């Protein structure tokens with residue numbers, strides 16, 4: 673049966689949208705890490721040329737950014753609505769914070785989704801202000817003038833406060849992804865005794881790898897330069 677826009681705004685529909693939007697952002701987070709790991713190669717020209725290639729995509733990049741922003745906001749709004757709904761349905765809060773153990777998937781990650789989500793939202797806004805709309809250094813590589821993101825990143829990660837904030841935010845990003853990945857597949861209806869443990873393990877592995885990758889960068893830049 674075709675799904676109308678009104679069907680999507682039911683509780684199940686909202687979860688569906690939040691899950692799909694979350695997975696789109698996950699793809700961005702993976703690709704973005706790949707690009708930023710170039711910082712570990714100590715080759716400013718390579719890092720700047722990579723960023724310049726992306727910027728050169730022009731309208732294609734703007735379209736991607738618009739889609740990403742829309743999905744990010746959709747995910748944040750729906751996540752908050754679902755959280756408020758769940759609280760209204762269960763006004764007496766749980767007192768236990770401990771891991772509920774198997775077969776329950778109630779963990780520190782799942783209980784803190786709203787808080788880790790809020791920190792990631794604040795992080796992303798500040799991150800865009802710092803990098804995307806931050807100081808506009810330029811450099812010439814192979815005769816082409818481009819934005820010097822490498823200098824900006826090095827300058828930012830010379831500040832210990834910034835590095836610590838990134839580390840904290842990345843731990844919370846990892847926690848959010850750990851539960852979010854599995855939960856997204858549940859919301860999309862992928863729930864099978866054989867696949868669910870695999871998806872849960874994959875989510876945990878991805879979350880650890882991504883958080884680790886993003887944590888290494890500011891620490892490396894801080895000590896290297």
Ligand code: HEM
Nearest residue numbers: 701704708723726727737796799803804821825886889890
């Ligand atoms: C060490 C970690 C990171 C570094 C060095 C870094 C660096 C950058 C830089 C230089 C830009 C500007 C690129 C441009 O405007 O073309 C950027 C954009 C962006 N970053 Fe990061 N980033 C990091 C982590 C993250 C994380 C963890 C997230 C998400 C949770 C994130 C989300 C974004 C977004 C959404 C943009 C805008 C992309 C666009 O408009 O095309 N970044 N980042």
